Amino acid sequence: MTRRRTTLKDVAEAVGVHVSTVSRALNPETRHFIRPEVAATILDAANRLSYKPNAAAYSLRTKRTRVIGVVIPDIANPVFPPIIRGIEDVLSEHGYLAMLVNSEPRSPRHAAAVAALQAHGIDGLVMASLERNDRTIRSVVEDGIPVVTVNRRTENPDVASVTNDEGSGIRLILEHLKELGHSRVVNIAGPQSISTGKARFDAFERHRGGLGFDTDPDLVIFADALNEAEGERCAGIALDSIEGFSAIVAANDQLAIGAVSLLRQRGVACPGGISVTGFNDMPMVDRFDPPLTTVRVQQYEVGRRAAEILLGLLQGGEPTRDGLHVVMPVELIVRGSTARPAGRRKARLATGG
Amino acid sequence: MTRRRTTLKDVAEAVGVHVSTVSRALNPETRHFIRPEVAATILDAANRLSYKPNAAAYSLRTKRTRVIGVVIPDIANPVFPPIIRGIEDVLSEHGYLAMLVNSEPRSPRHAAAVAALQAHGIDGLVMASLERNDRTIRSVVEDGIPVVTVNRRTENPDVASVTNDEGSGIRLILEHLKELGHSRVVNIAGPQSISTGKARFDAFERHRGGLGFDTDPDLVIFADALNEAEGERCAGIALDSIEGFSAIVAANDQLAIGAVSLLRQRGVACPGGISVTGFNDMPMVDRFDPPLTTVRVQQYEVGRRAAEILLGLLQGGEPTRDGLHVVMPVELIVRGSTARPAGRRKARLATGG
DNA sequence: CTGTTAGCGCGTTCAC
DNA sequence: GTGAACGCGCTAACAG
Numbered sequence: 001m002t003r004r005r006t007t008l009k010d011v012a013e014a015v016g017v018h019v020s021t022v023s024r025a026l027n028p029e030t031r032h033f034i035r036p037e038v039a040a041t042i043l044d045a046a047n048r049l050s051y052k053p054n055a056a057a058y059s060l061r062t063k064r065t066r067v068i069g070v071v072i073p074d075i076a077n078p079v080f081p082p083i084i085r086g087i088e089d090v091l092s093e094h095g096y097l098a099m100l101v102n103s104e105p106r107s108p109r110h111a112a113a114v115a116a117l118q119a120h121g122i123d124g125l126v127m128a129s130l131e132r133n134d135r136t137i138r139s140v141v142e143d144g145i146p147v148v149t150v151n152r153r154t155e156n157p158d159v160a161s162v163t164n165d166e167g168s169g170i171r172l173i174l175e176h177l178k179e180l181g182h183s184r185v186v187n188i189a190g191p192q193s194i195s196t197g198k199a200r201f202d203a204f205e206r207h208r209g210g211l212g213f214d215t216d217p218d219l220v221i222f223a224d225a226l227n228e229a230e231g232e233r234c235a236g237i238a239l240d241s242i243e244g245f246s247a248i249v250a251a252n253d254q255l256a257i258g259a260v261s262l263l264r265q266r267g268v269a270c271p272g273g274i275s276v277t278g279f280n281d282m283p284m285v286d287r288f289d290p291p292l293t294t295v296r297v298q299q300y301e302v303g304r305r306a307a308e309i310l311l312g313l314l315q316g317g318e319p320t321r322d323g324l325h326v327v328m329p330v331e332l333i334v335r336g337s338t339a340r341p342a343g344r345r346k347a348r349l350a351t352g353g
Numbered sequence: 354m355t356r357r358r359t360t361l362k363d364v365a366e367a368v369g370v371h372v373s374t375v376s377r378a379l380n381p382e383t384r385h386f387i388r389p390e391v392a393a394t395i396l397d398a399a400n401r402l403s404y405k406p407n408a409a410a411y412s413l414r415t416k417r418t419r420v421i422g423v424v425i426p427d428i429a430n431p432v433f434p435p436i437i438r439g440i441e442d443v444l445s446e447h448g449y450l451a452m453l454v455n456s457e458p459r460s461p462r463h464a465a466a467v468a469a470l471q472a473h474g475i476d477g478l479v480m481a482s483l484e485r486n487d488r489t490i491r492s493v494v495e496d497g498i499p500v501v502t503v504n505r506r507t508e509n510p511d512v513a514s515v516t517n518d519e520g521s522g523i524r525l526i527l528e529h530l531k532e533l534g535h536s537r538v539v540n541i542a543g544p545q546s547i548s549t550g551k552a553r554f555d556a557f558e559r560h561r562g563g564l565g566f567d568t569d570p571d572l573v574i575f576a577d578a579l580n581e582a583e584g585e586r587c588a589g590i591a592l593d594s595i596e597g598f599s600a601i602v603a604a605n606d607q608l609a610i611g612a613v614s615l616l617r618q619r620g621v622a623c624p625g626g627i628s629v630t631g632f633n634d635m636p637m638v639d640r641f642d643p644p645l646t647t648v649r650v651q652q653y654e655v656g657r658r659a660a661e662i663l664l665g666l667l668q669g670g671e672p673t674r675d676g677l678h679v680v681m682p683v684e685l686i687v688r689g690s691t692a693r694p695a696g697r698r699k700a701r702l703a704t705g706g
Numbered sequence: 707c708t709g710t711t712a713g714c715g716c717g718t719t720c721a722c
Numbered sequence: 723g724t725g726a727a728c729g730c731g732c733t734a735a736c737a738g
Contacts, residue, residue, distance in 0.1 A: 057715035059409035289642030410731035
């Protein structure tokens with residue numbers, strides 16, 4: 001039986017007052033207009049009839065849905081769940097619900113997915129799925145809907161963001177490799193259309209010279225996507241066409257895992273033969289073989305901050321200026337996938353070829 | 354500028370027809386009522402003004418939101434993302450949106466989370482987060498909202514479900530261990546309040562005798578949760594108090610990973626000293642050290658089926674009877690965490706103590 | 707085929 | 723303090 005849900009009117013009739021009186025009594029903001037005893041009776045009746053406000057009517061009237069859209073490129077990527085939890089935790093504390101949608105920036109469904117969110121009516125949007133010059137976001141911003149990007153950011157400085165300190169992360173990695181004695185390292189860089197890909201690649205370029213690494217441009221290989229298959233492919237190219245390197249700095253953990261996997265297939269030990277580093281410190285990478293040396297980002301906290309900024313935008317209206325772009329600190333996590341280079345035989349040979 | 358969104362009325366005025374004509378022209382179901390040329394003009398104008406239907410008004414009028422609630426116990430658990438994708442893929446094909454919420458069955462927030470979904474108005478619910486005698490689901494069912502459970506099921510046979518063939522999975526595992534020569538295996542069973550925990554434990558009990566394994570009841574240890582920490586704890590208990598076993602059958606992959614981890618801490622080789630098996634074949638377990646022998650469930654497909662059943666319920670209204678409970682076939686995946694038992698020294702000793 | 711009318715449930719004026 | 727009236731944007735009945 002699909003029983004009709006009890007409405008304000010039902011409660012009003014039960015108590016013997018007018019609908020608007022019930023409305024006021026139920027709203028904490030306007031409750032003080034109502035005589036306490038009446039308010040109590042109303043609250044009691046509402047409870048007894050298990051009254052649940054009708055969100056559709058509320059939205060239609062107030063233009064607010066209390067729903068925040070969250071767009072993630074790939075929920076199967078272990079980096080995102082902690083971020084999502086962070087977002088959800090903050091939102092639910094404030095009576096908001098998260099509407100989660102998977103969709104990669106380039107996919108045909110992407111615009112449709114965001115449009116579906118807009119059509120459904122969302123008060124704000126958290127975007128993890130975007131490219132540097134994203135067009136989809138524009139349509140949302142133009143509708144006057146507050147947007148915060150997480151992990152990545154747009155070139156548009158007006159769009160709020162919470163990102164990680166990519167530059168420091170790459171520097172920490174390089175310093176670590178330097179200390180171990182490496183001098184010739186390959187970079188499997190991410191797609192340059194994505195802010196993290198570009199930021200990490202830029203940092204690699206910026207720091208490797210200063211730290212005394214070989215600055216050969218051929219040491220950089222660009223991945224077309226941030227997944228394991230691309231990691232394998234790029235590592236294969238490195239093995240086939242680059243001489244004398246002793247370490248691979250991958251733009252993220254998935255690329256790194258792919259690289260490790262390929263090394264094993266080719267019979268190259270890691271870290272014995274070649275060291276590999278990742279970025280993100282995804283859950284579980286500490287249990288891999290070998291456990292991955294990587295950069296830890298504060299995933300959960302990133303999610304929380306993004307949600308907090310969005311709530312601020314929702315309330316204040318005025319962007320809190322310097323709070324618009326938050327950059328979270330990162331931390332180097334040294335595990336088993338990095339070690340001293342083995343003898344450096346190949347490196348010597350390389351100078352000859 | 355928060356520009357007012359264009360409404361049916363705006364389009365109507367632009368074209369010079371009545372609102373309801375526009376409404377009919379825009380709805381594919383009723384478009385045939387309208388003269389084609391007029392319909393074309395309307396569609397064109399709607400497009401030009403970038404008209405987006407107001408979901409709140411639609412819902413208020415039709416009592417349907419085109420939103421499906423999806424409740425997951427832990428989005429960080431890699432088992433769920435593929436399921437979620439399956440659900441989303443099917444839903445979006447049919448114009449529905451998924452509203453995802455994390456919440457564990459026992460947590461204080463659980464009832465609140467489900468209530469929030471109900472309050473927001475959902476047309477249906479997919480629940481992965483539930484116990485066998487779940488109370489939260491009742492309230493949803495009583496509201497007349499169709500519910501399908503995934504992975505787990507309720508004791509209530511009226512609630513549709515899509516689950517995996519737990520019994521066969523455990524049997525395949527035991528047969529595999531038998532073939533390797535094991536005869537005394539420990540079961541780290543999941544919480545019996547959850548259907549999968551009970552089904553897998555029951556299957557273990559049912560099959561181990563028939564296959565010639567020791568049927569000592571002390572060989573079963575019950576975990577309080579399905580996570581790695583519990584896996585470690587239970588494996589520790591096994592090592593400390595059970596003599597002569599050569600393998601551990603864990604109720605799921607996370608427990609298995611925890612068990613492997615503890616074995617390593619205690620200096621016991623896996624699979625050299627003790628074999629370990631999981632259940633689910635989570636992403637990445639093939640990259641662990643050692644790669645996990647486990648039972649593969651069709652996560653993505655499970656999600657799809659659940660969504661399809663829900664859509665059926667939404668349309669037909671009548672539960673399609675035998676389609677109410679779907680059990681998906683499973684597959685044994687043999688990897689590196691299982692091997693022949695080593696010598697069976699301890700097993701002999703055990704008979705003496 | 708198209709216009710008219712009514713009302714979904716709620717918040718918000720404005721009166722009293 | 724409380725009631726009355728209105729309208730948010732849309733669809734569904736009923737006319738024509």
